[in-house]
Amino acid sequence: MASMTAPRLPFLAARTCSAAAAFSSLSSSPLQCCPVKRTSATNTNSAPLLSASRPGAPAADGVGSADLNRLRASAMPVADSPLPTYTDPHELPRPLTGADLMESGGEGLKVAYQGFPGAYSESAAKKAYPHCQTVPCEHFDTAFQAVENCTVDRAVLPLENTLGGSIHRNYDLLLRHELHIVGDVRHAVRHCLLANRGVKIGDLRSVMSHPQALAQCEHTLTELGIEQRQAVDDTAGAAKLFTEQMLQDTGAVASSLAAELYGLDILAENIQDEKENVTRFMMLAREPIVPQVDKPFKTSIVFPLEDWKPAQLLKALAVFALRDINLTKIESRPHKKRPFRVADDTFSTPVKYFNYLFYVDLEASMADPKTRKALGNLEEFAPFVRVLGSYPTDVSEV
CATH class of the missing domain: 3.30.70.260 (ACT domain)
Known part of the structure; x- marks a missing residue:
């Protein structure tokens, strides 16, 4: 909804219009x-x-x-x-504007998300706008900027997770940028243990993923005998990285979509320690909705x-x-x-x-x-x- 301060945000400057x-x-x-x-x-x-x-x-x-x-x-x-x-x-x-009148299914919309193809954020964007064209962004800030400069029409970014709590970076970016939340979508996060073709669980010595994903699977990974952890910026990025390097003793914690995109085997499904693992994503646009x-x-x-x-x-x-x-x-x-x-x-x-x-x-x-x-x-x-x-x-x- 509309910003209730001056167009830009020099804090404590004179305001011309109240929130109400x-x-x-x-x-x-x-x-x-x-x-x-x-x-x-x-x-x-x-x-x-x-x-x-x-x-x-x-x-x-x-x-x-x-x-x-x-x-x-x-x-x-x-x-x-x-x-x-x-x-x-x-x-x-x-x-x-006309952007507010586009089909809710996202037909013709370009929707930004953070991460590589196969990230959970991409799945959330598809849930929010089933017929959209998804656009991966390297950083959260990049997705905000992409909406602001009209490179894309929307962004779908995480706000909080039932296990990991709030994504503080995106709260800070909400105040820095002049965008509007036009919806939210909850997406179940179901982690999978992925490996290159032919690799078995017993062959794995380490696993790589986003730090939050590793933390959410800590107990299960230890029970599987995988002791070493490698933190990277993105779950799908981890799958992409060890696929390119053809690692035989390293797996990844990522989505089943990432396994499909990068040609990986799923060695175990739903490996998060708590089965109820849900992330709430916000849908951002340049204009508010009525x-x-x-x-x-x-x-x-x-x-x-x-x-x-x-x-x-x-x-x-x-x-x-x-x-x-x-x-x-x-x-x-x-x-x-x-x-x-x-x-x-x-x-x-x-x-x-x-x-x-x-x-x-x-x-x-x-x-x-x-x-x-x-x-x-x-x-x-x-x-x-x-x-x-x-x-x-x-x-x-x-």
Whole structure:
């Protein structure tokens, strides 16, 4: 969904449009979208591997001091904060582009993913857009850039895994780039032990894969008698590497698709230590989608806190509890532009604490007025609030 700060992100600069205001005219006009620097699209028929070469918020009208558990504060969560309105015609929503109207199956879309052909991310991209043309990228950042400069139409990148947790790099890149989350897709990760033709499990002395994949199969690999581990950047890249080198004493942990693509034998299937191994991927686009209320939607936001008074984070999150909006995820990341905050002068020597950005997923749609009011209320506490996307919840079978 639209960026709720200035088009670029110089933190703590003056903001021209609030998070809630960006959706105030949703029922009568299309969405606002951050401007994105674009170049002419590259025609990549062969889909080669791509390589990489706001602030201060106005207070909501009518919000004054309040009392929560006998704690006084200059701004408190309130359930009836009025929505700010547009005053600058340049801030009005702009029309959606043709890219938003393309078939949901991905017919004609180019979709970037990180890794080599056969990576789990490619399978996730195919699940999200079954008829798309997948485009491998060397790094996560490359995939973001490919969407921004119109080399591809979408990107499908991992956000979190049930065993390994969050992919922090992609959370940081969400704030650095002006893209929008337009959907998410859950993909089951089923690791296989692969080897060159004719190689048996007893011949293997080592195995290579991505560090997360090796960690997820640690116990099983030890039981199979394979003690040495070689970490590489990508599961499919590991399969490609030892295929090219024709290694006879080394295997790879990768997908069955990688085995098919690189002509490898599958020596063992589903070797992850925990059978429920699922990764959630985000679908990124240059433009947001129109949120709805007729089906389950999720909204992802990011915000910092600046005025660190007692229970400030609790009060910020209370704006959602007061409106019965459920939070499904809270992720904190270092605030790289303002890495430290100084504690109150309680002690003779000033104490510096780490400062954070908070990424939050809501079980709510930006088409719901109470969601927009909650974000308008949140701006009482946050220097800025940015909506990363409001998109349908993946309810498909994993």
